Amino acid sequence: MCERGLLIVLSGPSGVGKGTVRKALFSQPDINLHYSISVTTRKPREGEVDGVDYFFKTREEFEQMIRENKLLEWAEYVGNYYGTPIDYVEKTLQEGKDVFLEIEVQGALQVRKAFPEGLFIFLAPPSLSELKKRIVTRGTESEELINNRMKAAREELEMMDAYDYVVENDKVELACERIKAIVTAEHCKRERVAQRYKKMLEVE
Ligand SMILES: Nc1ncnc2c1ncn2[C@@H]1O[C@H](COP(=O)(O)OP(=O)(O)OP(=O)(O)O)[C@@H](O)[C@H]1O
Numbered sequence: 001m002c003e004r005g006l007l008i009v010l011s012g013p014s015g016v017g018k019g020t021v022r023k024a025l026f027s028q029p030d031i032n033l034h035y036s037i038s039v040t041t042r043k044p045r046e047g048e049v050d051g052v053d054y055f056f057k058t059r060e061e062f063e064q065m066i067r068e069n070k071l072l073e074w075a076e077y078v079g080n081y082y083g084t085p086i087d088y089v090e091k092t093l094q095e096g097k098d099v100f101l102e103i104e105v106q107g108a109l110q111v112r113k114a115f116p117e118g119l120f121i122f123l124a125p126p127s128l129s130e131l132k133k134r135i136v137t138r139g140t141e142s143e144e145l146i147n148n149r150m151k152a153a154r155e156e157l158e159m160m161d162a163y164d165y166v167v168e169n170d171k172v173e174l175a176c177e178r179i180k181a182i183v184t185a186e187h188c189k190r191e192r193v194a195q196r197y198k199k200m201l202e203v204e
């Protein structure tokens with residue numbers, strides 16, 4: 001029987017750079033993580049592709065997924081639904097592969113309840129003014145939505161203590177290296193624990 005994979009959750013306020021860091025991480029050749037594509041009712045941004053960036057759904061379709069227990073977690077964030085399809089996560093972990101979720105804070109806290117053995121990483125901005133600058137510079141949100149996301153960000157930043165690690169995204173390459181080091185250390189720790197139990201069972 002193969003060991004279950006590790007569930008890694010990267011979370012943090014909108015605009016901190018979760019997507020940028022995740023893409024940089026996944027572009028590295030030595031990375032063996034599996035990205036879970038979320039479902040959302042948000043309209044696609046320019047260049048976003050259904051089934052690659054998100055599975056784009058109507059509110060009715062999303063609510064049906066909730067009723068049918070197809071989501072590991074879901075949240076309504078600044079007027080839209082976002083959720084993680086449970087089947088992909090379960091199947092991939094079962095195959096012994098690591099799954100990577102990039103989700104907001106309410107959802108991460110739900111996943112923590114369902115998967116306390118997961119690895120929870122909070123990506124933090126160098127400052128609130130830099131966070132605002134990043135959302136504004138991205139140019140995807142109206143002024144009203146930027147203000148709503150900044151309001152949510154203040155509440156989300158208060159939740160960082162609920163995570164296993166806080167990683168500052170000052171520079172994308174540095175944030176990637178920190179996340180890689182955390183994942184490697186977590187694997188080593190789990191391997192040591194597994195070996196200890198194996199030996200214990202051999203002796204008894
Ligand atoms: N370390 C960094 N330094 C400067 N700019 C950055 C850094 N990381 C990301 N950015 C920029 O900040 C903006 C927001 O990044 P990104 O879209 O990855 O954030 P996000 O956390 O995924 O946002 P959301 O949660 O809204 O999807 C982008 O324009 C990106 O290029």
Ligand SMILES: Nc1nc2c(ncn2[C@@H]2O[C@H](COP(=O)(O)O)[C@@H](O)[C@H]2O)c(=O)[nH]1
Pocket residue numbers: 012013014018038039042073074075077082083084102103104105106107108
């Ligand atoms: N709870 C969940 N949050 C998710 C999921 N997928 C993405 N997100 C987060 O939503 C906000 C807004 O995303 P955006 O693409 O509209 O900028 C951001 O923090 C994402 O990380 C999910 O499945 N569940």
